[in-house]
Amino acid sequence: MTKPLRLGIAGLGTVGVGVIKIIQNKLSLLKARTGKQILISAVTAKSKTKDRGIDLSSYQWERDPVSLANREDIDVFIELIGGHEGAAKEAVEIAISKGKNVVTANKALLAHHGHELALKAEENGSILRFEAAVAGGIPVIKSLSEGLAGNSINRIMGVMNGTCNYILTRMESSGLSYEEVFSEANELGYLEADPNLDIGGIDAAHKLSILSSIAFGTEINFNGVELDGIDKITINDIHQAADMGFRIKLLGVSQMTSSGLEQRMSPCLVPTRSPLGQLEGGTNMIVIEGDQVGQIVLRGAGAGEGPTASAVVSDIIDIARGISLATFGQPAKTLKKASSSKSQTPAPYYLRMLLHDEPGALAKITKILSQFNVSIDRMRQYGHEDENAPVLIVTHEIKHEDLMTAIQELPNTQVLKAQPLAIRIEAV
Amino acid sequence: MTKPLRLGIAGLGTVGVGVIKIIQNKLSLLKARTGKQILISAVTAKSKTKDRGIDLSSYQWERDPVSLANREDIDVFIELIGGHEGAAKEAVEIAISKGKNVVTANKALLAHHGHELALKAEENGSILRFEAAVAGGIPVIKSLSEGLAGNSINRIMGVMNGTCNYILTRMESSGLSYEEVFSEANELGYLEADPNLDIGGIDAAHKLSILSSIAFGTEINFNGVELDGIDKITINDIHQAADMGFRIKLLGVSQMTSSGLEQRMSPCLVPTRSPLGQLEGGTNMIVIEGDQVGQIVLRGAGAGEGPTASAVVSDIIDIARGISLATFGQPAKTLKKASSSKSQTPAPYYLRMLLHDEPGALAKITKILSQFNVSIDRMRQYGHEDENAPVLIVTHEIKHEDLMTAIQELPNTQVLKAQPLAIRIEAV
Numbered sequence: 001m002t003k004p005l006r007l008g009i010a011g012l013g014t015v016g017v018g019v020i021k022i023i024q025n026k027l028s029l030l031k032a033r034t035g036k037q038i039l040i041s042a043v044t045a046k047s048k049t050k051d052r053g054i055d056l057s058s059y060q061w062e063r064d065p066v067s068l069a070n071r072e073d074i075d076v077f078i079e080l081i082g083g084h085e086g087a088a089k090e091a092v093e094i095a096i097s098k099g100k101n102v103v104t105a106n107k108a109l110l111a112h113h114g115h116e117l118a119l120k121a122e123e124n125g126s127i128l129r130f131e132a133a134v135a136g137g138i139p140v141i142k143s144l145s146e147g148l149a150g151n152s153i154n155r156i157m158g159v160m161n162g163t164c165n166y167i168l169t170r171m172e173s174s175g176l177s178y179e180e181v182f183s184e185a186n187e188l189g190y191l192e193a194d195p196n197l198d199i200g201g202i203d204a205a206h207k208l209s210i211l212s213s214i215a216f217g218t219e220i221n222f223n224g225v226e227l228d229g230i231d232k233i234t235i236n237d238i239h240q241a242a243d244m245g246f247r248i249k250l251l252g253v254s255q256m257t258s259s260g261l262e263q264r265m266s267p268c269l270v271p272t273r274s275p276l277g278q279l280e281g282g283t284n285m286i287v288i289e290g291d292q293v294g295q296i297v298l299r300g301a302g303a304g305e306g307p308t309a310s311a312v313v314s315d316i317i318d319i320a321r322g323i324s325l326a327t328f329g330q331p332a333k334t335l336k337k338a339s340s341s342k343s344q345t346p347a348p349y350y351l352r353m354l355l356h357d358e359p360g361a362l363a364k365i366t367k368i369l370s371q372f373n374v375s376i377d378r379m380r381q382y383g384h385e386d387e388n389a390p391v392l393i394v395t396h397e398i399k400h401e402d403l404m405t406a407i408q409e410l411p412n413t414q415v416l417k418a419q420p421l422a423i424r425i426e427a428v
Numbered sequence: 429m430t431k432p433l434r435l436g437i438a439g440l441g442t443v444g445v446g447v448i449k450i451i452q453n454k455l456s457l458l459k460a461r462t463g464k465q466i467l468i469s470a471v472t473a474k475s476k477t478k479d480r481g482i483d484l485s486s487y488q489w490e491r492d493p494v495s496l497a498n499r500e501d502i503d504v505f506i507e508l509i510g511g512h513e514g515a516a517k518e519a520v521e522i523a524i525s526k527g528k529n530v531v532t533a534n535k536a537l538l539a540h541h542g543h544e545l546a547l548k549a550e551e552n553g554s555i556l557r558f559e560a561a562v563a564g565g566i567p568v569i570k571s572l573s574e575g576l577a578g579n580s581i582n583r584i585m586g587v588m589n590g591t592c593n594y595i596l597t598r599m600e601s602s603g604l605s606y607e608e609v610f611s612e613a614n615e616l617g618y619l620e621a622d623p624n625l626d627i628g629g630i631d632a633a634h635k636l637s638i639l640s641s642i643a644f645g646t647e648i649n650f651n652g653v654e655l656d657g658i659d660k661i662t663i664n665d666i667h668q669a670a671d672m673g674f675r676i677k678l679l680g681v682s683q684m685t686s687s688g689l690e691q692r693m694s695p696c697l698v699p700t701r702s703p704l705g706q707l708e709g710g711t712n713m714i715v716i717e718g719d720q721v722g723q724i725v726l727r728g729a730g731a732g733e734g735p736t737a738s739a740v741v742s743d744i745i746d747i748a749r750g751i752s753l754a755t756f757g758q759p760a761k762t763l764k765k766a767s768s769s770k771s772q773t774p775a776p777y778y779l780r781m782l783l784h785d786e787p788g789a790l791a792k793i794t795k796i797l798s799q800f801n802v803s804i805d806r807m808r809q810y811g812h813e814d815e816n817a818p819v820l821i822v823t824h825e826i827k828h829e830d831l832m833t834a835i836q837e838l839p840n841t842q843v844l845k846a847q848p849l850a851i852r853i854e855a856v
Contacts, residue, residue: 139575147567
């Protein structure tokens, strides 16, 4: 008789409930696939009495996550509380210090403390797993750290925040403004309590920093992510991008360059006909480029009860099967410091401007751009009824810093009606 | 000091050479990711003297695969010979009988003998891995057997033969006939020595039968795959399908129904705008539908040196890391016999006919169809210059056997100029 695997689950929100449903409803499937009985010893959550639509009566109720992590009768601590400080962090640390295995869906915790947690877990012989932390149900952590481990990774790209992708695709399909769709998403409950986590790109940047660590063998460096949110994107930008064959996505890009690790989470233009360009609504997509395998694209639901629980349970199954590898694919103490680098990789840019409609205005702009090596590929001036002329420029491949310097100079021309907006065009 | 992992590689074609290049060029990456030195003890292939562009001088040369499998100085036998009988099978059996681990890219071997090999491997404590056998570089075996193991799988679909997808998409883009593109593909070296393995759907059916076993916990049942090749598809079919919003793909579908396991590998119509519909050229795509995760789509190169070698090396890395699970995701002796079922799941069909252009011809056809419950959704009669009228029908959801019975009756109408062709429209 093999011993059962005993779980303690902290956090009984959507994901926690989803995990419990799978454990309850798939006893024989899980037994067949792992050779073990997987059982829940104890749970904890803020409210003991709330009706969650599932039967918790056969589990011990623990008063808080830390007490749960301390229990002798659990082998795996499942952290589904969220937040990168407080109870989640404290309980995970205690579980690890007791040599227990930990499964978490907490991208913020990993982005901020993943490296130190991995070091402690590896010292203590604990397994720390987090498939659900990135891209929900898509098995991207496993694909990257195991399935593609024979590759040197060249680049990772991804749409990893379903809410932002919902807002951008909804703007396009409805013609509504950013503000209108934002309110709509808020009413539908799609936004985090702090909406800036979503629309500011922070949540997606947490995920990108985790993928970077695995892909490039570097310590997680969340602060090294160049971050830009979607709140400056107008419905006109979306229409004009479409007009030129592009769609706007909040895109994460991570690549190792000769000057260091470049990590960006920002709105980007991608070709409408590319897999990333075709992504609708809340779906997530990760593109992994390896030197051997070429381009691998993974697509699926990035959030929701079933998909996220599927990922959590896959980690539990791995542990039940005795599958173990280093937290980020190689021992944490061998991960290199990521010398983070401002974007050096040249790219074409989309540059949106509003000019005073006066003779020579455009000439003044293009003169400045050419002074700073910003070479123009295509330009369009749109029809207008007032004295402001909307001008759109697509540049050749240029360096981001050249573009930024040029943009700083542009106001000196006295012909700008508003601050220009530059959006990177990512080759996908 | 951990002991190195010692490989014996049988078969030095494209994939074998690709694997050796990775082992040679990524020593430190593999060491970092596995904690072990991975080294090649010995190799074998038909020709010892052929120039393969790599240095084999530091490896022992073994005279044949069976002798290689017998060597004491290898821990993992890498079978890259191919074929489901003969040397490949014999050598794999010997390696397993000696308790060695085996990595293979051989879908034919697995489709025909995978179950018995898995039984023997599990009796002998050997690991048998085969990521490269399905969809080349896409980590689909790992995603299905590990990453999505918390799901009951509803359906698997996939374009798994790059050559067929190349032929079909090339016909569409060039307007050339099937025969012309077939010759072209042959000259380019895209076809197997026996082209029927590709265009007859056999190679893809091998792969589908492997996925079915993992997805549904059933013994591999290659003979249960309903098989139909792409050689009956005309350029007109492709154009007419496009006209109705569809593209034609050689699509594998596997699903468990109340009457048993349905496995089909056949040309299907899929919506042009779906991920499957948008797949160009030699790329592969697998769609996995789980009850928790919803739809997961995996896309990448299905063949070629780098992608296939990437998959083989991922299996080697798993073994080096001590990762082990049952061959098909649960112990082979617990897999159920798959009671194979003829397609019962209703679907709409595309029905192409050529009629004598005479009064009442179409009425005779539609009468027979309605007698056999083949209900018509859309019908088009195309312009024509001779006395033959091309007619295209899209049916409502119907049972395949009703359609086949109706098609058998149609010649009795005396108005058919040619045998009708029916193509399933798969909901994706």
